[in-house]
Amino acid sequence: RDCQQADIKYLSGWKRWKRASSKSLKKVLSEVKELSSYLELWRHDIHSIEGKFGTGIQSYFSFLRFVVLLNFTIFILMFSFVTVPSIISKYGIFNSSFAKIPPKNIEPHCTVYKPSGDKGLVYFYAYLKDLLSGTGFLEETNLFYGYYTIDVAWLSILRYNLPLAYLLATFAYLALSFLWIIKRSVEGFKQNLVHDEFQSYCNKVFAGWDFCITDPNAARLKHRSLQYELQADLEEERLKQKIADRTMKEKLRIYSLRIFINTIVIAVLSGCFYSIYRATVFSQENSNVSIRPDIRTDSIEAVQYLPSMVITLANFIAPQIFSFLIRFEDYLPAFEIRLTLMRCVFVRLANIGVLLFSLWSRISYCATDKCQACGYNYELYPCWESEVGQEMYKLMIFDFIIILAVVLFVDFPRKLLVSHCSCKLVQWCGLQEFGISDNVLEIVYGQTICWIGTFFSPLLPAIATIKYFIIFYIKKISLMHTRKPAARPVRASSSNIFFLVVLLIGLVLAFIPLGISIAHIPSSKACGPFRSFNTSWAVVPNTILGFPTGLQQVLYSIASEAFAVPFLMVICLVMFYFIALARAHKRVAEQLREQLVMVRFDPLFCTPKVS
Amino acid sequence: AYKRFSELLPKEERDNACSARVAKSQILTLPELRANPFQHRICRVFSTSDNGDDSMCFEDFLDMLSVFSYSATSDVKSHYAFRIFDFDDDGTLDRKDLEKVVNCLTGPSEEFRLSNAEMEQLIQNILEESDIDKDGTINLSEFQHVVSRSPDFTRYGGLQR
Numbered sequence: 184r185d186c187q188q189a190d191i192k193y194l195s196g197w198k199r200w201k202r203a204s205s206k207s208l209k210k211v212l213s214e215v216k217e218l219s220s221y222l223e224l225w226r227h228d229i230h231s232i233e234g235k236f237g238t239g240i241q242s243y244f245s246f247l248r249f250v251v252l253l254n255f256t257i258f259i260l261m262f263s264f265v266t267v268p269s270i271i272s273k274y275g276i277f278n279s280s281f282a283k284i285p286p287k288n289i290e291p292h293c294t295v296y297k298p299s300g301d302k303g304l305v306y307f308y309a310y311l312k313d314l315l316s317g318t319g320f321l322e323e324t325n326l327f328y329g330y331y332t333i334d335v336a337w338l339s340i341l342r343y344n345l346p347l348a349y350l351l352a353t354f355a356y357l358a359l360s361f362l363w364i365i366k367r368s369v370e371g372f373k374q375n376l377v378h379d380e381f382q383s384y385c386n387k388v389f390a391g392w393d394f395c396i397t398d399p400n401a402a403r404l405k406h407r408s409l410q411y412e413l414q415a416d417l418e419e420e421r422l423k424q425k426i427a428d429r430t431m432k433e434k435l436r437i438y439s440l441r442i443f444i445n446t447i448v449i450a451v452l453s454g455c456f457y458s459i460y461r462a463t464v465f466s467q468e469n470s471n472v473s474i475r476p477d478i479r480t481d482s483i484e485a486v487q488y489l490p491s492m493v494i495t496l497a498n499f500i501a502p503q504i505f506s507f508l509i510r511f512e513d514y515l516p517a518f519e520i521r522l523t524l525m526r527c528v529f530v531r532l533a534n535i536g537v538l539l540f541s542l543w544s545r546i547s548y549c550a551t552d553k554c555q556a557c558g559y560n561y562e563l564y565p566c567w568e569s570e571v572g573q574e575m576y577k578l579m580i581f582d583f584i585i586i587l588a589v590v591l592f593v594d595f596p597r598k599l600l601v602s603h604c605s606c607k608l609v610q611w612c613g614l615q616e617f618g619i620s621d622n623v624l625e626i627v628y629g630q631t632i633c634w635i636g637t638f639f640s641p642l643l644p645a646i647a648t649i650k651y652f653i654i655f656y657i658k659k660i661s662l663m664h665t666r667k668p669a670a671r672p673v674r675a676s677s678s679n680i681f682f683l684v685v686l687l688i689g690l691v692l693a694f695i696p697l698g699i700s701i702a703h704i705p706s707s708k709a710c711g712p713f714r715s716f717n718t719s720w721a722v723v724p725n726t727i728l729g730f731p732t733g734l735q736q737v738l739y740s741i742a743s744e745a746f747a748v749p750f751l752m753v754i755c756l757v758m759f760y761f762i763a764l765a766r767a768h769k770r771v772a773e774q775l776r777e778q779l780v781m782v783r784f785d786p787l788f789c790t791p792k793v794s
Numbered sequence: 795a796y797k798r799f800s801e802l803l804p805k806e807e808r809d810n811a812c813s814a815r816v817a818k819s820q821i822l823t824l825p826e827l828r829a830n831p832f833q834h835r836i837c838r839v840f841s842t843s844d845n846g847d848d849s850m851c852f853e854d855f856l857d858m859l860s861v862f863s864y865s866a867t868s869d870v871k872s873h874y875a876f877r878i879f880d881f882d883d884d885g886t887l888d889r890k891d892l893e894k895v896v897n898c899l900t901g902p903s904e905e906f907r908l909s910n911a912e913m914e915q916l917i918q919n920i921l922e923e924s925d926i927d928k929d930g931t932i933n934l935s936e937f938q939h940v941v942s943r944s945p946d947f948t949r950y951g952g953l954q955r
Contacts, residue, residue, distance in 0.1 A: 384919040386944045402829035406901030
């Protein structure tokens with residue numbers, strides 16, 4: 184204190200003012216930051232979960248919050264560019280109107296589409312059935328692609344190219360999700376790099392307590408998180424030591440066991456895919472009876488839901504098998520989570536892929552000449568995009584119902600059973616731990632469905648937002664009341680990035696079906712904004728042809744090989760530069776670290792300081 | 795700061811707050827110290843009372859605040875941190891001191907303490923990382939050395955005024 188006061192005396196007036204103003208600026212900035220953190224959704228809930236259950240589970244809930252925000256943004260995007268103009272023009276607000284230009288050069292039979300909205304006497308159960316499966320009255324609403332049968336819209340006097348807007352909004356939401364996920368994973372990556380392994384225990388023990396904590400609750404949370412961190416670190420070190428101590432015989436045993444288990448995993452996966460394929464084909468064959476709207480019986484409902492049910496069953500059983508098997512493979516806990524996650528991701532996403540593949544093979548299957556004139560199976564699927572949208576809608580609703588049902592009918596009764604019944608079998612089963620990887624997978628699965636489905640059903644992101652919003656509270660309640668804390672505490676920092684990587688895999692896999700639908704499969708001529716085009720993608724070349732010649736030339740040259748190849752080469756060079764830079768930095772960091780360790784033994788530094 | 799100090803005194807003594815001493819129980823009601831697991835050690839270290847009752851006069855109070863402020867140098871902070879962590883006041887951090895520090899960090903209740911084996915492992919690791927002369931204890935210079943390379947120490951060692 185005396186030194187500082189002496190310092191201040193020697194500072195000139197200007198420097199003093201500078202120091203005072205920088206202090207107050209710092210204070211203002213920290214206050215603004217604190218205020219803005221109050222606006223963060225669910226800040227308090229996630230904080231309390233972190234305190235009670237550790238950072239691993241907290242990372243799951245932050246991930247869930249991110250997904251809610253992402254879905255909401257996508258919804259706003261699609262809503263404002265696609266739904267709002269169509270509503271405005273259909274209801275004639277602001278003197279708007281729209282035009283349905285009948286497609287030229289198309290056989291008339293391709294353009295017949297009568298969605299079977301229930302007219303007349305409607306039973307309540309039929310209403311409910313339609314709500315659950317997206318058919319009937321829902322099919323004609325804004326929810327599905329078929330509603331947007333507008334070729335050109337005039338909002339007051341502006342001409343609004345709805346087909347182009349629809350396509351561009353699709354690309355925009357995909358690009359937005361991609362960039363946002365990458366940005367978030369880069370932030371997490373930076374944190375991961377900075378998290379030093381050097382001197383980690385001393386850092387945690389001597390500098391672990393935040394002296395600014397004044398609230399006893401916050402103090403309790405901090406105690407808990409410190410305890411978790413220390414235990415997680417110690418556990419990991421113990422396991423690493425055990426792995427390093429393995430003898431050759433043990434290693435051989437473990438590796439052969441791993442190979443065997445991987446073959447079982449592959450067998451399980453093939454079984455799942457085949458059953459989904461059969462179920463989809465069966466369901467589509469049997470529900471074709473219902474294209475005549477006057478024949479609708481109850482059994483059709485179960486058949487319609489058959490693919491969703493088989494997928495959910497596969498998604499439920501496969502992870503259980505995987506997490507049972509991985510215990511024999513004896514990995515570090517962090518790696519275990521990742522490997523199980525990768526396997527289950529593969530199951531879930533490939534399941535969606537198989538469903539879509541079987542749908543498409545039926546849509547594109549053309550035996551007759553009449554069918555080939557349309558390019559798709561016009562008899563069964565006059566408006567095939569709506570059909571695909573309906574399948575995605577069903578998957579999403581079913582997923583939501585299953586999550587609710589599992590919490591209500593499995594978790595809570597189990598908790599009641601364990602706390603009231605003291606027979607040995609029940610106590611041995613005990614409460615379930617919160618499986619982070621399972622839950623993350625549910626989110627990634629639901630989100631991939633949302634991404635694929637939004638093109639076919641523009642209001643799907645809104646449903647997804649509401650679904651995940653409710654799921655947050657359900658999972659939180661289930662966690663607080665029915666789960667026991669993890670026996671092996673797990674660290675969160677690298678899990679965060681991993682969840683985002685898995686989400687990114689889901690997004691990239693969502694590109695494939697969307698790409699095929701937009702560019703390859705002819706769009707339906709009976710409904711939707713792309714009636715007058717061959718494929719949905721054809722809107723873009725069409726629009727470009729309408730640009731002035733100069734601009735057209737520029738765009739063509741960008742797409743030509745003369746531009747693309749040098750561009751690619753430049754990008755590769757830049758990438759190699761950054762990789763080399765990163766390697767050099769890493770080498771420097773290693774050298775500095777070694778020097779730090781050596782500094783300890785330098786006699787100059789070992790002389791005791793005069794205190 | 796003077797105002798905060800005089801608020802801690804009972805009403806009668808507020809007039810000569812300059813020379814009065816505040817009892818330990820009153821000091822512990824300060825919000826910054828209330829939730830701090832090292833509160834007792836902090837009082838002990840900063841108190842200059844002769845009869846060991848850990849009461850603080852105004853100068854002790856100022857000392858404490860200045861060490862914890864953002865503008866204190868890391869030398870000063872690490873010096874006082876060492877004294878706070880040194881539970882038996884023998885000038886070095888030996889195993890028992892480290893055990894007490896870790897127990898303070900994990901919380902007051904018994905069920906959240908580390909097990910004996912975990913504690914052993916942890917203390918072993920800490921000594922490996924910081925004990926230069928391998929004598930099984932951490933002296934002041936070793937402590938300051940370790941803390942100077944820790945990025946979190948300066949961040950967490952400050953009280954917001």
